[in-house]
Amino acid sequence: MSNVASNRLLLRKLVVVAVAMFGFGFALVPIYKKICETAGIYDIQRADKVMNTQVDRSRTLTIEFDANTRDLPWKFRPLQTSIRAHPGELVHVVYEVTNTTAAAGLGQAIPSYGPQIAGQYVKKVECFCFTRQELLGNETRQMPVQFVVDPQLPPDVSVITLSYTFFELPGGKAPGAS
Amino acid sequence: MEAVHGHAHEHGHDHHGPTGIMRYLTTTNHKDIGSMYLWFSFAMFLLGGAMAMVIRAELFQPGLQVVNPEVFNAMTTYHGLIMVFGAIMPAFVGFANWLIPMQIGAPDMAFPRMNNWSFWLLPPAALLLILAQFVPGGGAGVGWTMYPPLTIQQGMSMDLTIFAVHILGMSSIMGSINIITTVLNMRAPGMTLMKMPLFCWTWLITAYLLIAVMPVLAGAVTMLLTDRHFDTHFFNPAGGGDPVLFQHIFWFFGHPEVYIIAIPAFGVISQIIPAFARKPLFGYSSMVYATASIAILSFLVWAHHMYTVGMPVQAQLYFMFATMLIAVPTGVKVFNWVATMWKGSMTFETPMLFALGFLFLFTLGGFTGLVLAITPVDVQLHDTYYVVAHFHYVMVAGALFSAFGGIYFWLPKWTGKMYDETLGKWHFWLSFIFFNLAFFVQHFLGLAGMPRRIPDYSLQFADFNAVSTIGAFGFGLSQLLFLYIILKALRSGEKAPQKPWEGADSIEWTMLPTPAPYHSFEKPPVIR
Numbered sequence: 001m002s003n004v005a006s007n008r009l010l011l012r013k014l015v016v017v018a019v020a021m022f023g024f025g026f027a028l029v030p031i032y033k034k035i036c037e038t039a040g041i042y043d044i045q046r047a048d049k050v051m052n053t054q055v056d057r058s059r060t061l062t063i064e065f066d067a068n069t070r071d072l073p074w075k076f077r078p079l080q081t082s083i084r085a086h087p088g089e090l091v092h093v094v095y096e097v098t099n100t101t102a103a104a105g106l107g108q109a110i111p112s113y114g115p116q117i118a119g120q121y122v123k124k125v126e127c128f129c130f131t132r133q134e135l136l137g138n139e140t141r142q143m144p145v146q147f148v149v150d151p152q153l154p155p156d157v158s159v160i161t162l163s164y165t166f167f168e169l170p171g172g173k174a175p176g177a178s
Numbered sequence: 179m180e181a182v183h184g185h186a187h188e189h190g191h192d193h194h195g196p197t198g199i200m201r202y203l204t205t206t207n208h209k210d211i212g213s214m215y216l217w218f219s220f221a222m223f224l225l226g227g228a229m230a231m232v233i234r235a236e237l238f239q240p241g242l243q244v245v246n247p248e249v250f251n252a253m254t255t256y257h258g259l260i261m262v263f264g265a266i267m268p269a270f271v272g273f274a275n276w277l278i279p280m281q282i283g284a285p286d287m288a289f290p291r292m293n294n295w296s297f298w299l300l301p302p303a304a305l306l307l308i309l310a311q312f313v314p315g316g317g318a319g320v321g322w323t324m325y326p327p328l329t330i331q332q333g334m335s336m337d338l339t340i341f342a343v344h345i346l347g348m349s350s351i352m353g354s355i356n357i358i359t360t361v362l363n364m365r366a367p368g369m370t371l372m373k374m375p376l377f378c379w380t381w382l383i384t385a386y387l388l389i390a391v392m393p394v395l396a397g398a399v400t401m402l403l404t405d406r407h408f409d410t411h412f413f414n415p416a417g418g419g420d421p422v423l424f425q426h427i428f429w430f431f432g433h434p435e436v437y438i439i440a441i442p443a444f445g446v447i448s449q450i451i452p453a454f455a456r457k458p459l460f461g462y463s464s465m466v467y468a469t470a471s472i473a474i475l476s477f478l479v480w481a482h483h484m485y486t487v488g489m490p491v492q493a494q495l496y497f498m499f500a501t502m503l504i505a506v507p508t509g510v511k512v513f514n515w516v517a518t519m520w521k522g523s524m525t526f527e528t529p530m531l532f533a534l535g536f537l538f539l540f541t542l543g544g545f546t547g548l549v550l551a552i553t554p555v556d557v558q559l560h561d562t563y564y565v566v567a568h569f570h571y572v573m574v575a576g577a578l579f580s581a582f583g584g585i586y587f588w589l590p591k592w593t594g595k596m597y598d599e600t601l602g603k604w605h606f607w608l609s610f611i612f613f614n615l616a617f618f619v620q621h622f623l624g625l626a627g628m629p630r631r632i633p634d635y636s637l638q639f640a641d642f643n644a645v646s647t648i649g650a651f652g653f654g655l656s657q658l659l660f661l662y663i664i665l666k667a668l669r670s671g672e673k674a675p676q677k678p679w680e681g682a683d684s685i686e687w688t689m690l691p692t693p694a695p696y697h698s699f700e701k702p703p704v705i706r
Contacts (some may be wrong), residue, residue, distance in 0.1 A: 003363050007288045010363060014355040018389045025397025025427060029412060039490065095184050116488060134206045169417060 019133070047130060048123035048147075055088040056151040059158075066163035072134065073101050076166050078141070087151040095128065095143050102137040106169040109133065114161035121150040122162065129150060132169055153164065190614050203298070206290030208275045209592070209696065211297050215272030216585070218300055222264030223578075225308075227654050229257040234616075236633050237643050240526035241634040250633035251319025252335075256307055257433030258322030259339070262347045262439070264304055266573065270442035270525070270580045270639035271296075271353050274381045276592060278357060280686035280694060281375045283366025283703045292352050299349040304595055306342035310335035311669030323428060326413035326421045330405050337406070340399045347392040348357075354385035354392075361385075368705030372466070375684040376459060379466050380445030383473045387434045398424060422487050429480035437476045439573060441469055443540075443580035444511060447533050449684065451515050454530035461514040468507035468514075475504045484558045492679035494553045499656070501551035505544065512541055527679075528602030535610050536576060543571025546621065561631070564624025570617045582609070582660065589664070590678045590687060594693030595671030601663045608656035615649025 018039040063085055065078035085091050099105060109129040113119035124130075128143035135141060149160065196204055202214060209325045236244045238330045239324040245253070275293065279286055311317045315333030318324075321349075329336055361382045364373070401412040402424070411417025413424045452459045459465065481489060481497045489497075515537055524530070550556050559565060582605075590596055619642040628639045635643065677690050686694065688702050 006364050008358050010287065010359045011355055014389055018351050018355070020393075021390050022393035022397050025394040028394075028403070028427050028430065029401075029423065032420070032426060095655050096611065108417070111697060167417075 008177070010015060017072040047125055047127070050123050050125060050148045054151060056085050057086050057154075059087055059151075060084050061087060061149060061153075061157075062159045063091065063161065064161045065095075066161055067095060068163065068165040069107075069166055071168040072166050073105050074099055074105070074107065074166060076164070087148065087149045089155055090146060090148055091121040092144060092146050095145065096140065097133065097135065097143065099138055099165065104134065104136045106132055106134050107166045108166045108169050109166050112163050112165070114163065115157060117154065118157055118160045121153040121157075123148045123150055124159065129164060133166075194570045195375040197684060200256060204293050206286070206295070207696065208279050208290070211287075211293050212272045212275030212277075213592075214297050215268045215275060215300075218297070218304075219265045219267075219269035219272060220418040222260050222268070222304060222693070224326070224440065224657070225304075225659075226257050226260035226265055226350070227398070227657060229253045229260065230650060231654055232258060234647040235338075237400065238647040239644070240635055240637055240640050241432070242634060245464055247518065248316055248319055251321075251631065252317025254631050255318055255321055255339075258312070259343075260304070260307060261573070262322065262435070264300070264307070266439050266577050267350065268300060269445075269479060270381075270384075270439075270577075271350075273377070273446065273481065273581070273584055273588075274353075274357055276588065278360055278378055278381060278688060279364070280698055281378050281684050282361065282369050283689075283696065283699050284360060284364035285321035285700050285702075285704060289356050293356050295372070296349045296352040299345050299352075303342040303349070306338045306345070310342070313338065316360075319616070323400065323425075324402065325428070326402060326405065327415075328423050329402050337403065340403050344396055344397050344624040344706065347396045347548045350388050350392050354388040357381055357385040366699065366702040366705055372463065372703065374463065376448035376465055377445035377684075380441045380448070380469055383469050384438050384441045385475055388439050391431040391434045391438075393594055394427060395435075398427040401427075420504065424488060425484045426481065429483045430680045432483060433480040434473070434476040436572070437472055437575045440540075441473065442579040443536070444469065446587075447515065447536055447579045449682075450529045450533040450583050451518050451537075453587070453682040454527065454533070454677045455519045457518055457526050458683070459514070459521040460509070460520075464510055465514055468510040471507040472504060475500065476508070479504065482551055482556070483497070485553050486560045498551055498553045502548060505548055510546055512537065512543050512544075525698070526529060527586075528597070528599060528606055529583045529587035529679075531603065531606040532579045532586065532611075534552070536579040536583065537569055539575030539579065539610075539613070543568055543576060546571065546674045559624055559678065561629055562624035563620040563630055566630050567617050567620035567624060570620075575613055579609070582606075585664070587679070587682075588686075590674030591666060591690075591692055593668060593671070594674050596674045596678065597663050597667040601666070603660065605659050605663060607655060608659065609653060612649045612652030612656055616646050616653050617649070619645050619649075 061084065064082040065080065067076040067078055069076050077094055077096055079094045083091065083093065097107075111119075111124075111127070111129055111171055114124060123144065124147040126144055126146040128145065132145070133141070143164075185531040195201060197437060202210065205211060205214075230253075233250065236242070244330070275287065278284070313334050315335060317328070317644060318332045318339050320332060321328050324339075361374070361378055365371075371379075374632055401410065403415055403469070404410040409417075411419035413419045413421045415421065448459055448465060467548070479497055479501045481493060482501045485494055485497070526534075546564070550559060550565065551569055552684055584700050623639055623642050626639065628635055630642075674692050677687055678692070679687070685703065685705070
């Protein structure tokens, strides 16, 4: 066979393509983050800019609050289960979290919304979910959330549920979760 | 296959390697390896089929009768993985091994030892997938798509599965490199690219797709693995990851994968239809360009699998229209096949019956695909049995029927033995009828809202599910007839004539004796 050398050359090129595509799989992670950031899609760890503070007094919304924990021996609850507010109005609520064990732990709260579409209209100015929360043993902490519901909210939405789940962050190994 | 082996010795060819199992462990002959691929994929087909029978038995009646939900979920997962990676893909690699050297006038594949490796990676991967059923916690019940966060919460069966996917991916990549090099560098003098049989073209394009996307899947499952064990947070929201990201990466692999399965099937059909219509393939070059367009478009439409994750409407519109665009080159192919048959003097032997079955049912599956491409419709039908019906029409009636047709078509060339034509026709009609019985009704189930991957269902779905289960068992049992036909042909089949199909005109038929000798084209043929 006279073309052994050219076969090997092609083999090498194709291996490079395969390895590059393996790298591309990982490169998709930052690319995806960047696209979401530039397109403004749902960046949950950043404060929203509230541009329009016009309060729409013709509508009154019920906003319900919910709290969950995952893998963390923490007690987590909102101080108010629901409030009524107008779109455009600045709302201030407080959540309370208690570390039920003697050891310190590290957690991150992730919000979710019901109905899902409400997520993009709840503009959070301040939230404990923007940063990780480190609790000392038996510490109790009250944490604020400040947000404005965008008056552009579709008219058929009258009840919004804002739910937070505290996840255990590795690194600050939480007690109890061995 | 044994017949090839026996033949080689009969004629005193220079094959004096090891015998018995060592012969197959060490073989570098493309024909041996092709046969091993085909037998392996048939074994996996029966295994994945047995899993499908468990699923359909459970769904025969509402309520839980046969297995518990965990086992049911594991069955849906491994049925999918085994059928895609264990049965369909190796089957077409088997065809590629047998046919590409014989169709381009090459003595063997470009890298025969690597070829041996690509095959022998498959059985360990299959063993891992089987082993995953028996570890504590049972098989992973995540679906073949392996979406996190569920995947991150599974037991050790998930690790075995991830490792199996790695090995299967490596095997595919090595096989693809081999195929590309063979097609590009090893063609006989005069065999220009645009003279190649279309089957070689479809595999060249498929092999490029494979080396572009299999590594991406390997990356995705590697991220799953590190998320599971090494505290990374690619997909874990608590650490700033995003489970939707996995879906994007997975379907960047997953959609081209659909065409990795379908395009070699197109190639087989493009060989069979001209042979039985006794006319050259209509629009050869448009077939090549259409195949390449499908391959390129397949990279641009991945998110139509995930319309419901909450994409911006602009993205949904883009993916909807891009997806519909694929219907254009696919339509070119379907019309070319029909035009090939137009005014041809057709006969309807078993390979042609399977090719026609493919043409009808694959086109039907393509149409339901167009329905699902429409975002607002898909939001309704997402994860219902309509989707299950759609992809079984393109995978089973598409890829699998084409593989059956290809086996019947080339069996005489490979083994020198004819299969039993009457039984072959029985196999086709039983498969065709039971396939439709099993899957056509699933369209109605999906439209009525029955969700997939759930072992129980509401009472109003009972009748269609019972019909579907009867069809599925009929289809499964018909495949045992296929095994019998092949074994009968190998044991006591009539001697095949030099050219059993009058209209077959690629060089494996016109320039090689039947059966093909163990070593073919040691001196390159002259192609005019």
